[in-house]
Amino acid sequence: MDGMRGRFVVLAVTGSIAVYKTIELARRLVQAGATVQVVMTKGATEFVTPLTFQALTYRPVEVEMFAMQDERAAGHVAMGRQAEVVVVAPATAHVIARLAHGFSDDLVATTVLATSAPVIVAPAMETHMWRNPATVENVARLRARGVRIVEPETGPLASGDVGPGRLASIERIAAEIEAALSVSGALSGKSIVVTAGPTLEAIDPVRYVSNRSSGKMGYAIAAAARDAGAEVTLVTGPTALTPPAGVRTFPIESADDLKDAVLAQLPRADVVVMAAAVADYRPIETATKKLKKKDLGSEMTLRMTENPDVLTAIMAARRPGTIVIGFKAETGEATAEAGRMLREKKLDLVVANDVTDPRSGFGSDEDRVAFVSADGVEQLPVLAKTEVARRLVAKLAERLAR
Numbered sequence: 001m002d003g004m005r006g007r008f009v010v011l012a013v014t015g016s017i018a019v020y021k022t023i024e025l026a027r028r029l030v031q032a033g034a035t036v037q038v039v040m041t042k043g044a045t046e047f048v049t050p051l052t053f054q055a056l057t058y059r060p061v062e063v064e065m066f067a068m069q070d071e072r073a074a075g076h077v078a079m080g081r082q083a084e085v086v087v088v089a090p091a092t093a094h095v096i097a098r099l100a101h102g103f104s105d106d107l108v109a110t111t112v113l114a115t116s117a118p119v120i121v122a123p124a125m126e127t128h129m130w131r132n133p134a135t136v137e138n139v140a141r142l143r144a145r146g147v148r149i150v151e152p153e154t155g156p157l158a159s160g161d162v163g164p165g166r167l168a169s170i171e172r173i174a175a176e177i178e179a180a181l182s183v184s185g186a187l188s189g190k191s192i193v194v195t196a197g198p199t200l201e202a203i204d205p206v207r208y209v210s211n212r213s214s215g216k217m218g219y220a221i222a223a224a225a226r227d228a229g230a231e232v233t234l235v236t237g238p239t240a241l242t243p244p245a246g247v248r249t250f251p252i253e254s255a256d257d258l259k260d261a262v263l264a265q266l267p268r269a270d271v272v273v274m275a276a277a278v279a280d281y282r283p284i285e286t287a288t289k290k291l292k293k294k295d296l297g298s299e300m301t302l303r304m305t306e307n308p309d310v311l312t313a314i315m316a317a318r319r320p321g322t323i324v325i326g327f328k329a330e331t332g333e334a335t336a337e338a339g340r341m342l343r344e345k346k347l348d349l350v351v352a353n354d355v356t357d358p359r360s361g362f363g364s365d366e367d368r369v370a371f372v373s374a375d376g377v378e379q380l381p382v383l384a385k386t387e388v389a390r391r392l393v394a395k396l397a398e399r400l401a402r
């Protein structure tokens, strides 16, 4: 755990049996040179005493919000302000629900609400609680706000069941803390435009031609770039997703709208990431009134024309030095196609995605992609889209630093 020395980590502990693992996490963070301020819910103190953490971190452990009033200025929010990262581990279903709704009725919730530092939440609970739609919704809310969720692992649980819900390993939580501390700021001062989702090409006022893009990849990239300190503009086709907080969002429908929106943002962009699935063709004519079946008969022919190539337009209009990244989703031979796209369009990098892999591609939370650039082909394993996004942002930071 390099990079921990001198960092101020607030470790928020809640009432789960998995708390015994957090004791070891606290010990390792202190050993790595971090200052670890533990704050516990009352529930957590039913499982382990504050004294345990106090002895390991050499700092008084905070539990009582109202006891802090005898401190000087705003003691109850001081920890959130001082924190370089706030880690809630283990996070109960109860605390996740409270954080999702912005509660501030104890010191853990108030600390999270009062901080502008990255927040990491490592859930631990019994499988049914984890899968309950209430928890699923609450976790999604936190994620959409930029909270980093360290997914629980699958295995035997304290309840005797086997399933997802075990607190992530100490190594994974520590890696997330390191990522939050080091990645943060890697793109600060940079402006990035990300496109996401499908485009819609209207046939008439009620029908359209579109594709299966969910927007998850583009939204994850926007969130990762924001976490790295970039000023992010998200140009998005219609999706079922909540745009990440702290990101300027421009909703669009057609490929033409998307091109106009990106070109308008281009003068200030240091980076453009084209993760949207832009339609290659659109209907030649869009009817102004709904086409009627009785007029069409038993067959309908839709004549389509090629859309303007957005990447070509961007490459022609970009400032010298603006990095442009393309995406190539293919059913087979994705890497070779990406290489061709890289050369023909003179892009800086293409993310190749073979959508025939059942664990990868449209709608999935995971992807198996390759980064294709002049440096060669870097094939990644199956990863969460959020992790692919983080690695892409790390690559961008590296390129911008060159």
Ligand SMILES: Cc1cc2nc3c(=O)[nH]c(=O)nc-3n(C[C@H](O)[C@H](O)[C@H](O)COP(=O)(O)O)c2cc1C
Pocket (backbone or CB within 6 Å): 013, 014, 015, 016, 017, 018, 041, 042, 043, 044, 091, 092, 093, 094, 095, 124, 125, 126, 129
């Ligand atoms: C033995 C025991 C183990 C528990 N383990 C968990 C757990 O792993 N995850 C969880 O969400 N709740 C667990 N609970 C329930 C929480 O402790 C309870 O919801 C409590 O109100 C949480 O409060 P807090 O989030 O403020 O700490 C457990 C309760 C008991 C009695």
